[in-house]
Amino acid sequence: MRKVVITGCSGGGKSSLISKLSSRGHAVVKEPGRRVIAAERAGGGTGFPWEDAERFADLAFWMAVGDHATATADVTFFDRSALDQAAWYARQNSRPPGEVPGYDRTVFLAPPWQEIFENDPDRQHGFADAVAEYDDLLARLPTWGYTPVILPKTSVIERADFIVNAVTRSPAA
Numbered sequence: 001m002r003k004v005v006i007t008g009c010s011g012g013g014k015s016s017l018i019s020k021l022s023s024r025g026h027a028v029v030k031e032p033g034r035r036v037i038a039a040e041r042a043g044g045g046t047g048f049p050w051e052d053a054e055r056f057a058d059l060a061f062w063m064a065v066g067d068h069a070t071a072t073a074d075v076t077f078f079d080r081s082a083l084d085q086a087a088w089y090a091r092q093n094s095r096p097p098g099e100v101p102g103y104d105r106t107v108f109l110a111p112p113w114q115e116i117f118e119n120d121p122d123r124q125h126g127f128a129d130a131v132a133e134y135d136d137l138l139a140r141l142p143t144w145g146y147t148p149v150i151l152p153k154t155s156v157i158e159r160a161d162f163i164v165n166a167v168t169r170s171p172a173a
Helices: 014-023 032-043 053-070 082-091 127-143 156-169
Strands: 002-008 027-029 075-079 106-110 147-150
Touching: 002 014, 002 082, 002 127, 002 156, 014 027, 014 075, 014 156, 032 053, 053 075, 053 082, 082 127, 106 127, 106 156, 127 147
Parallel strands: 002 075, 002 106, 027 075, 106 147
Antiparallel strands: none
């Protein structure tokens, strides 16, 4: 089973790409962070990145670990993953609360793209913060044995084609 991560800059088009892959029949996992925010809102919690970043990170980490464990398709595409949370902990000079599962060694990164970046109620940080997070992931992933592949700034359809072609051309890693 291949567990392929799509990560990178907030507001870089990852969720739209995951939706396109899903519409084509591919197994996908939606972003843990947005699901955590929705659950915390529904339950009156405080685990928001702008309110209690550590609680948010813990919840997103464990959700991502659970997502990894339950993904059983031949290929599953993840909108972010436990790798993102592990990078957050590293930026805090901390460690994740559990073991980070392994993913396919090729990780696709959506680069900073100012023209499509938008804030919304769940994305309250600015573009500069999103770029800093992207830069950190780009530098950190190779130190963990992952090969980042930067997605082209093209249409969602072309990005989906790019990823599917790359995954079907390469053996599982």
